Amino acid sequence: MGGLETDLYQLTMAAGYFQAGKVNEIATFELFVRRLPASRNYLIAAGLQQAVEYLLNLSFTEDEIRFLRGLPQFAQAPPGFFELLSRLRFTGDLDAVPEGTPVFEGEPLLRVRAPIIEAQIPETYLLATINFQTAVATKASRLAEAAGSRAVVEFGTRRAHSPAAGILAGRAAYIGGSTGTSNVEAGLRFGIPVFGTAAHSWVQSFASELEAFRQLQRLLGPNTVYLIDTYDTIEGARLAASLGSPLWGVRLDSGNLFELSRAVRGILDAAGLAGARIMATGDLNEYKILELAAAKVPIDAFGVGAELATSADAPAIGGVYKLISDPTRFEMLVTGTTSVCPSPPALCVTPLPGVFSSDRFAAFPSDRMQLIAYYDGNGTAELDIHLVNPAANTCCVLT
Amino acid sequence: MGGLETDLYQLTMAAGYFQAGKVNEIATFELFVRRLPASRNYLIAAGLQQAVEYLLNLSFTEDEIRFLRGLPQFAQAPPGFFELLSRLRFTGDLDAVPEGTPVFEGEPLLRVRAPIIEAQIPETYLLATINFQTAVATKASRLAEAAGSRAVVEFGTRRAHSPAAGILAGRAAYIGGSTGTSNVEAGLRFGIPVFGTAAHSWVQSFASELEAFRQLQRLLGPNTVYLIDTYDTIEGARLAASLGSPLWGVRLDSGNLFELSRAVRGILDAAGLAGARIMATGDLNEYKILELAAAKVPIDAFGVGAELATSADAPAIGGVYKLISDPTRFEMLVTGTTSVCPSPPALCVTPLPGVFSSDRFAAFPSDRMQLIAYYDGNGTAELDIHLVNPAANTCCVLT
Numbered sequence: 001m002g003g004l005e006t007d008l009y010q011l012t013m014a015a016g017y018f019q020a021g022k023v024n025e026i027a028t029f030e031l032f033v034r035r036l037p038a039s040r041n042y043l044i045a046a047g048l049q050q051a052v053e054y055l056l057n058l059s060f061t062e063d064e065i066r067f068l069r070g071l072p073q074f075a076q077a078p079p080g081f082f083e084l085l086s087r088l089r090f091t092g093d094l095d096a097v098p099e100g101t102p103v104f105e106g107e108p109l110l111r112v113r114a115p116i117i118e119a120q121i122p123e124t125y126l127l128a129t130i131n132f133q134t135a136v137a138t139k140a141s142r143l144a145e146a147a148g149s150r151a152v153v154e155f156g157t158r159r160a161h162s163p164a165a166g167i168l169a170g171r172a173a174y175i176g177g178s179t180g181t182s183n184v185e186a187g188l189r190f191g192i193p194v195f196g197t198a199a200h201s202w203v204q205s206f207a208s209e210l211e212a213f214r215q216l217q218r219l220l221g222p223n224t225v226y227l228i229d230t231y232d233t234i235e236g237a238r239l240a241a242s243l244g245s246p247l248w249g250v251r252l253d254s255g256n257l258f259e260l261s262r263a264v265r266g267i268l269d270a271a272g273l274a275g276a277r278i279m280a281t282g283d284l285n286e287y288k289i290l291e292l293a294a295a296k297v298p299i300d301a302f303g304v305g306a307e308l309a310t311s312a313d314a315p316a317i318g319g320v321y322k323l324i325s326d327p328t329r330f331e332m333l334v335t336g337t338t339s340v341c342p343s344p345p346a347l348c349v350t351p352l353p354g355v356f357s358s359d360r361f362a363a364f365p366s367d368r369m370q371l372i373a374y375y376d377g378n379g380t381a382e383l384d385i386h387l388v389n390p391a392a393n394t395c396c397v398l399t
Numbered sequence: 400m401g402g403l404e405t406d407l408y409q410l411t412m413a414a415g416y417f418q419a420g421k422v423n424e425i426a427t428f429e430l431f432v433r434r435l436p437a438s439r440n441y442l443i444a445a446g447l448q449q450a451v452e453y454l455l456n457l458s459f460t461e462d463e464i465r466f467l468r469g470l471p472q473f474a475q476a477p478p479g480f481f482e483l484l485s486r487l488r489f490t491g492d493l494d495a496v497p498e499g500t501p502v503f504e505g506e507p508l509l510r511v512r513a514p515i516i517e518a519q520i521p522e523t524y525l526l527a528t529i530n531f532q533t534a535v536a537t538k539a540s541r542l543a544e545a546a547g548s549r550a551v552v553e554f555g556t557r558r559a560h561s562p563a564a565g566i567l568a569g570r571a572a573y574i575g576g577s578t579g580t581s582n583v584e585a586g587l588r589f590g591i592p593v594f595g596t597a598a599h600s601w602v603q604s605f606a607s608e609l610e611a612f613r614q615l616q617r618l619l620g621p622n623t624v625y626l627i628d629t630y631d632t633i634e635g636a637r638l639a640a641s642l643g644s645p646l647w648g649v650r651l652d653s654g655n656l657f658e659l660s661r662a663v664r665g666i667l668d669a670a671g672l673a674g675a676r677i678m679a680t681g682d683l684n685e686y687k688i689l690e691l692a693a694a695k696v697p698i699d700a701f702g703v704g705a706e707l708a709t710s711a712d713a714p715a716i717g718g719v720y721k722l723i724s725d726p727t728r729f730e731m732l733v734t735g736t737t738s739v740c741p742s743p744p745a746l747c748v749t750p751l752p753g754v755f756s757s758d759r760f761a762a763f764p765s766d767r768m769q770l771i772a773y774y775d776g777n778g779t780a781e782l783d784i785h786l787v788n789p790a791a792n793t794c795c796v797l798t
Contacts (some may be wrong), residue, residue, distance in 0.1 A: 004583040005562045007554070008595030011583065016601065016618045027604065054562075073596070073622050116604065121600075123785050127557035128565050135560075155406070158526035159715040161454075161534075161560035162567050166527050168561075171423065182406040184681045190732045196407030197472070199522075201722040202415065205515065219415045251662045306715035315714040316558040316705035323600040 002062035004067070006124040011068060013210070014117045015077040018084060027116040028324040030108040031130055035396045037314035044141045045101045046172040047133030054125050055090040058118075062086070090118050100137070101174050109134065109319070123321045132165065133172035135311040138177070139177025139286075143304055146286040148293055151179040151301040155193050155281060156309025159303065164376075169309040178308070179301075195303075197223065197251075203230040210239050222246040225279060228264070229254045237264040241271035249277030249300065258295055265298040276289050279303060402445050402459035402484070405523040410467060413516045414476040416485060424513040427723040428522065429507040430529055443540045444500045445571040446532030453524050454489040456519075461485070491589070499536070499574050505575025508533065508718070510798070522720045530565065530718045532571035534566060534710040538685075539575025542703055545685040547692055550578040550700040552594050568708040577707070578700075594702075596622065596650075603631040611637050621645040624678060628653045629665070636663040640670035648676030648699065657694055659787075663695040665756050678702060776788035 017023065020031045033043060065082050067076050091113020098345055103109055109130055112119050120282055143152045154173035157166030170181030171190050180193035187194035206212035209231060222249040228236030233255055240250050250268070257280050268276045280292070281303035289302055306312055416422065432442060465483050467473050491513020503509055508529055511518050515734035542551045553572035556565030570589050586593035597615055605611035608630060616623045623646040627635030631651030632654055639649050649667070651659055656679050667675045679691070680702035688701055705711055 004587055005566065006583060007556060007581040008586075008593045009581065009597055010582050010595075010597060012619065013597050013601045016614055017604070019618055020605070022452060022604065025604070027600075029600070033653045064587065071586075071593065073619060075672075076620055120600065124557050124565070125562050128559050128562045131558055132564070133562040149692075153412065157406060158523050158720075159530055159717070160527050161564040161714075163401075163524050163527045163562040164563035166523070167404070175499070177764040182408065184403040184405060184407050184410065184467075187470075188403055188463065192408045194470065194472075196411060196417065198408055198412050199517065201426075201428070202412045202750040204722050205416070205421065205424070206419070215415050215419045219418055219475060220411065220472060221475055305528075306717065310560065310714040312708075312714050315560075315711050318558070318705065321557075324604050332659065399561075 001061070002054055002125065003058065003059045003088070003121070004064050005054075006121055010121045010123055013043070013120055014085075015074065015380045016297075017116050017120070018081040018147075019078055022116055025116045026113065027119045028111060029119050029321050030111045030324055031107055031110045031112075031126060031319055031321045032108045033317055033319045034106065035318065036105050037317055039313050040138060041209055042138070042141075042319070043103045043134050043317065044137040044176045045097050045103050045130075045134055046099050046137035046175045047130040048096050048099045048110070048170075050129045050133070050168070051110065052094065052131065053092060053125050055092075055122060057124065058088070058090045060088060066310045074173060078134045080366075084117070088118065088121075090114065090122070092118055111324075114199065127319055127340075131317055133168055133175075134319070135314060135317045136169050136299075137176035138174035138317070139308050139311040139314075140178045140274050142286045143289060143302070144177030144306060146289040150289075150293070150299065152177070152289075153279075153301060153307075154178045154181040154183070154263040154304045154305075154307035154308050155303040156307070157181075159181045160309040161267075166309060173308055182303075189243055197225040197300075198227055200227065200230045200253075203227060204249035209236060210242075213239055213243055217243055218249075223248050225255060226250045233260050234263060239240050241267050241273060241276075244271070245273070247273070247276055249279060250304075251279040251281060252299075253280075253282045257292060257299065261292075261297045261299050277301065281305070282310055283307070305309070317318065320351065400456045400458050400460070401453055401524065402457065402487070403463050405520055406474065407470075409520045409522055411472050412486075412519055412628075414473060415478045416515050416519070417479055421515055422483070424515045426514065426518045427510060427512045428748070430509045430511075430520050430525060430718055430720045430722050431505055431507045432502075432716055432718045433505065434717065435504050436695065436716055438705075438712050439537060439716070440535050441540075442502045442508075442716065443536040443575045444496050444502050444529075444533055445498050445536035445574045446529040446567075447495050447498045447509070448568070449528045449532070450495075450525050453492060453528065454491075455519060457487070457489045457521065459484045459487060469519075472559075483516070487520075489513065489518065489521070491517055501686060526718055526720055530716055531560075532567055533718070534713060534716045535568050535571035535707065536575035537716070538707050538710040539572040539577045539654055541685045542688060542701070542707060543576030544702055545688040545692060549688075550644040551576070551693070551707075552678075552700060552702045553580040553582070553707050554575045554595075554702040555704035555706070556580075556582045558705035559571075561707040565708060572707055581702075587616065594642070596624040596647075597626055599626065599629045599652075602626065608635060609641075612638055612642055616642055616646065622647050625649045626652060632659050633666070636666040640666050640672060640675075643670070644672070646672070646675055648678060649707075650678040650680060650702075651698075652679075652681045656691060656698065657696055660691075660698050661698045669723065676700065681703070682706070 006131055065085055069082060092112055094112055097103060098108035107326045155171050160166035160169045165184045166183055170183035170192060171188030183198045184194055197220055201227040203209055203212040213226050228240055228250045229252060237250060238307050250264060261278055264278060277300040278298060279301040280299045284302055284304050285307040292299060302399050464484055468481060491511055493511055495509035496502060553569050555568055559565035559568045564754040565582055566585045569582035569585030569591055573591045579594050579596045583593055585591050595621055602608055602611040612625050625639040627639055627649045628651060636649060649663060651744055660677055664679060676699040677697060678700040679698045683703050691698060
């Protein structure tokens with residue numbers, strides 16, 4: 001399962017390792033980010049659970065192997081290679097920093113040690129998993145930092161890169177500090193709090209805004225959030241206030257949030273609804289939230305969509321997965337130059353980035369990583385992974 | 400299946416429509432982009448196949464309904480709503496422009512007409528599907544335009560937003576004009592040509608670069624592409640040339656591509672390998688490719704990763720899914736103002752963007768859209784969808 005969810009070159013290299021008699025050679029790879037994007041100075045590690053699930057299930061079906069046999073790139077591959085694929089399982093060790101850990105340039109997020117074919121094939125899947133979720137968790141952390149005591153909810157599935165990415169964005173955002181997500185499947189699958197009430201189409205579908213609000217209050221009671229900007233925001237706030245309790249509050253999705261939030265707060269307070277809250281949405285990011293927070297606007301919660309679910313200003317954090325030199329052979333690449341390390345890797349410190357690792361075992365204390373999965377003689381066994389949300393101070397056991 | 404792959408508010412609105420007696424009300428929604436991102440002046444529609452598959456399979460399992468019943472937002476929902484969900488199927492019509500069609504600001508990519516609950520719930524999934532694949536197909540089209548007669552291959556799975564997004568990025572890039580993808584699963588699932596040979600770790604895993612190249616040539620024969628920049632690019636080119644035919648060519652992944660491509664071309668030609676090709680990779684985008692093409696560099700193919708698979712400069716194209724006013728009631732929102740259209744929508748033209756549609760049936764001739772799926776009395780039936788690649792001038796029947 002999942003055997004073909006990789007770049008073709010991982011599989012041609014695997015065939016080549018087989019051809020070259022390297023099947024039993026043990027290789028160690030590390031996944032790390034060489035250079036942080038310009039707008040990031042730390043990362044929040046995320047995606048480990050999906051990485052572990054992939055490694056535990058990695059295998060090739062007959063159909064998948066038949067497809068490979070039909071490709072021109074495998075015309076000369078040794079037949080024994082396909083037999084190897086048909087019984088391939090990941091039997092290596094995986095070390096990783098726990099999800100939610102802050103990591104920095106050059107610091108490994110995970111390390112795979114396995115027979116070289118089993119270590120090479122997972123590169124693409126592990127990178128796609130860790131790069132994406134780490135990007136979103138990091139963005140969520142920045143948003144939570146900007147919002148301070150205000151809640152940030154992940155609302156970006158519609159702008160996520162596929163529905164599947166939307167589910168994982170909700171997960172990663174929660175690890176990074178979001179209070180919850182609008183993605184219902186993420187709620188079911190990962191136990192993350194889910195939020196949402198109604199859109200403009202709800203208001204539009206009724207003959208009047210007041211009728212739309214009445215129906216919503218009847219349905220949602222204390223969870224009612226009126227979206228008040230479909231026609232006129234101030235009038236929308238007055239209509240919402242006229243319905244009194246129960247309600248959670250109102251949502252602003254357009255216009256000048258500095259002015260509107262204060263005006264709406266006044267309308268709610270004047271109606272005796274001091275406990276009603278104001279949520280703001282609409283193309284928000286950490287910079288806009290910082291400005292709003294600095295102005296002490298009466299906004300209680302932010303919903304963030306595209307910017308969070310796509311990490312829009314840094315959509316690709318650029319993690320790489322690199323072969324660690326073994327102690328007997330440790331050439332390294334500094335772009336355009338070959339430098340041969342004069343001493344064993346653990347003692348050799350070379351400037352990052354641009355180095356194919358070798359030194360990072362020494363540069364970063366190993367107690368930041370912990371054993372996540374290991375080979376128990378029959379296959380890879382998995383240890384408990386806990387999903388921790390710093391904002392909610394809750395902890396969901398995932399396995 | 401897939402019932403919870405949506406924003407919670409779609410389901411609370413659905414419960415509200417049920418509560419308000421709107422179950423049989425027919426609604427029409429259109430999916431379009433209000434404002435193109437700054438770096439885009441057209442879009443290439445993509446993602447329709449996955450949209451259709453979703454609509455054909457949309458349903459709710461018992462577990463999913465049990466999860467919803469347990470949420471505070473559904474504490475007051477009428478029990479009949481959950482019965483409705485348990486037998487819900489999409490019975491509406493779907494009109495859409497074919498995949499690969501250029502579309503512009505305000506022009507609908509698809510239109511859903513169905514009972515309001517069936518039309519509302521799919522919003523999130525349809526947007527996540529169409530927004531993402533359209534973004535990638537558009538980026539691929541720009542890259543193909545910049546590359547001219549040179550091939551562009553999609554190499555970005557590792558930077559895609561999840562492994563699942565990587566598969567779909569390969570698909571969307573092909574629709575937009577890429578020659579193929581490195582994603583093997585995309586090859587199996589969609590019949591897209593797959594490419595790839597070896598990475599730096601391949602070269603590193605052998606005692607010498609020459610031995611790594613020899614093993615690769617033995618495995619791949621005429622499909623051999625030597626990655627020549629692991630240690631020293633010029634020396635790598637000489638080693639590759641020394642092995643003679645068969646080979647496809649070499650790949651450059653770092654350094655000054657203007658200078659290196661010319662030097663490497665000279666080395667290959669001097670060795671009598673005029674037919675050997677040069678591929679370039681490494682943080683490429685359409686602007687860099689335009690510069691390289693303008694300088695008439697001897698590069699035959701480009702591999703593009705993060706920039707293509709994440710549409711990095713425009714990672715969220717911002718498509719929206721909006722309720723179309725019915726002929727008897729057609730208020731519209733121009734941000735901050737209510738304007739009531741003085742005549743039936745089909746005759747009413749208002750300035751875009753900021754308008755909740757109403758006029759676009761008139762503004763865009765309907766012959767750009769075609770019926771893709773329709774209700775045949777028992778359920779939704781699907782018409783043939785063809786996957787067309789403009790570069791390869793091939794056509795794969797997907798259904």
